[in-house]
Amino acid sequence: MKKTIITMLIALVAICASAETYSYLKFTKTNGSTVTCSVEGIKVTYDNSNIIVTNAEGTTTIALADVQDMYFSNEGSTTPTYKVGDVNMDGDVNIADVTALIDYLLGGDASAINLNAADVTGDSEVNIGDVTSLIDMLLSSTPQ
Numbered sequence: 001m002k003k004t005i006i007t008m009l010i011a012l013v014a015i016c017a018s019a020e021t022y023s024y025l026k027f028t029k030t031n032g033s034t035v036t037c038s039v040e041g042i043k044v045t046y047d048n049s050n051i052i053v054t055n056a057e058g059t060t061t062i063a064l065a066d067v068q069d070m071y072f073s074n075e076g077s078t079t080p081t082y083k084v085g086d087v088n089m090d091g092d093v094n095i096a097d098v099t100a101l102i103d104y105l106l107g108g109d110a111s112a113i114n115l116n117a118a119d120v121t122g123d124s125e126v127n128i129g130d131v132t133s134l135i136d137m138l139l140s141s142t143p144q
Contacts, residue, residue, distance in 0.1 A: 022072035025053065029066045031124055033116065036076065050122070058083050058093065061137065063122030082117040085134050089114050095138065101131055 025042065027035045041056040051067065053060045061084050085093035088100040097117075104113050105128065118126045120133040 022074055024073045024076060026069075026071055026073050027051070027062055027067055028069035029062070029122075030068045031066070035060060035062060036073075039072070059137075059141070060084050061120070061122070066122045066124075082114050084117055084122075085120055085137055087113045087118045087134070089117070093134075093137065093141075098131060098134055098138070101126075101134060105131070 022039055025037045025039055025044070027037075029035065037053045037060055038055050038057055041054075043054045045052045045054070046064070049064050051062045051064055051070075053062070082089070083091075083093055085097055087097040087104075090096065100108075100113050101118050104110060104118065104126070115126055118130055120130040120137065123129070
């Protein structure tokens with residue numbers, strides 16, 4: 001694990017240095033999905049086994065264990081992108097997303113939410129742990 005963390009930290013330094021020549025930073029997850037982030041105003045950090053990408057569009061958190069590949073590209077995403085935590089798909093991550101996630105877990109309609117964005121912990125399951133992580137994310141975010 002220590003070797004993995006050191007490798008990721010070195011990669012994060014390289015990412016920040018290379019971001020200016022590319023338009024997007026892409027992550028291929030172990031489940032085959034792709035997360036695409038614009039490099040405009042990008043800041044990449046590592047915290048508690050997560051890669052946290054903050055840019056002009058917002059913040060995306062990806063569990064390090066779920067990352068299969070990370071690379072720069074000048075091509076945008078061919079699949080819809082989402083912000084982790086934007087459960088109700090309104091473009092913002094806020095208390096309304098917590099409410100939507102709880103409603104879903106209590107038997108609500110899955111078509112009203114983005115299940116990928118609802119998987120805040122990145123463990124490929126949507127459960128109460130995602131609610132807790134989403135609340136933690138909101139409480140630790142910097143007011144804009």
